[in-house]
Amino acid sequence: MKAILSIKTIIISFIVFIALWQLIFITSNFNEALFPSPLNVWNALVEMVRDGSVFENTVASMYRFALGYISAVILSVFLGLILGWFKGLFKYVNPIVQLLRPISPMAWMPFIVLWFGIGDTPAVVIIFIAAFFPVLLSTVSAVGGIDDIYFKVSKNFGIKQPHILWKVVLPTAFPQIANGIHLALGSAWIFLVAGEMVGSQSGLGYLIIDSRNNLRADVLLATIIVIGIIGLLLDTVLKKAEKFILKLWGVV
């Protein structure tokens, strides 16, 4: 019942949105090439599906995204566990992290292109940077916030390193780490498009630039919608996975 209700609200919200869009299209006198109607965009989407360009470019984007995001998560969780454990070391690393963190990954683009050339790599590196810092910092803070009693119990029962890290620290800190991983997904997806707009010859970001160059506003908007839908799907899948693991571990 709850699921049906939520589907109902989603459908209504989209119908109203598309109706408003259509209304603005009819009442305003923008050129179709500048402001496409819902129907124009739908036709563009059908065209993209027919010629397969939407799948081709989505696959290219997903490959880069998976590579950049997953490697960032693995490395930042690993480093976060170590830096969270060795608080003294983190004191020296933290100022540098705080300095690098607010810099948009896109600022590194010129260097990235110079160092790694064009192709898949620039987008992968941009995604990596976008995901790395949120996960690193949430992991460090999760490890730092572990209740002392777990360490007392471990010490008492003679649990030694590296078992303390894998059997005690990682599972205790996991809910907060998972939260960081989840947040990083959003920012990494945002920067995928940005990364592909500069250095790539394929992918959803490239499709945006390409449709701009061809003055195809309908394709452009269709691509934007596809990006939104995939982002939403990724978020939903990760949310479900997070909940599933937490439930399996009896945390919630």
Next chain:
Amino acid sequence: MYIEIKNAVKTFYQKGKEFTALDNVSLSIEKGEFICLLGPSGCGKSTLLNAIAGFDTVSNGSITIEGKEVKEPSRKNVTIFQNYGLFPWRTVEKNVELGLEAKKVPKNERKEIAKKYIEMVGLSKFAQAHPKQLSGGMQQRVAIARAFAVNPDIVFMDEPFGALDAITRMKLQDDVLKISKDENKTIIFVTHDIEEAVYLSDRIVVMTPNPGKIKKIIDVKLSRYRERTNSDFVAVRDKIFEILNMKHEPDIEYII
């Protein structure tokens, strides 16, 4: 003597001021004894327990178990804490197996030992449950099973029932008493509950604060299974009230 505490002193510095948590405490404990450290907060009972358990060190004096200086916690002496310290992502069974894993007990044997101790605390039905699904009293039972599963020589209990309601507390007191006698363990039990101390102990170490020290050690000469309303029981309780200066003198009225 099994456990020997000689002139133990513990001082802290708080805001530049010296604070004496333990002032020249000496105590000997025999194997198999059930000892309660009893006193109001700030009397150093937890500090003393932490020092014997090896979580903390004394500033002066010595603490030895079987002649060996206590330097760090050991799995031969397990501590049960007030807030349980169960691992929330492990099931009851896996929590009880924790210490056995570190001892490198083979998997099958581990399962069997865990089963025995889970049964002992009456949680067989909940072996596959996670701690979050259990009440406070049940969680503390899991912690008790986990502690006894590694077959320790000494079990330390730091106000283990402080967070439980009165009826659950009494039930757990019975359980601990039974398990400790059945398994013949030495128990050092910290509490501020006078009745709890009288109910459980062979000897009660009454401590007072500012600075933390032992006021008196009482031999509880009652039978193993005690009635809380029995007059002998009440007499021991009375004695402790007196030691802690908590007895009110009856007002005497003169009528001329």
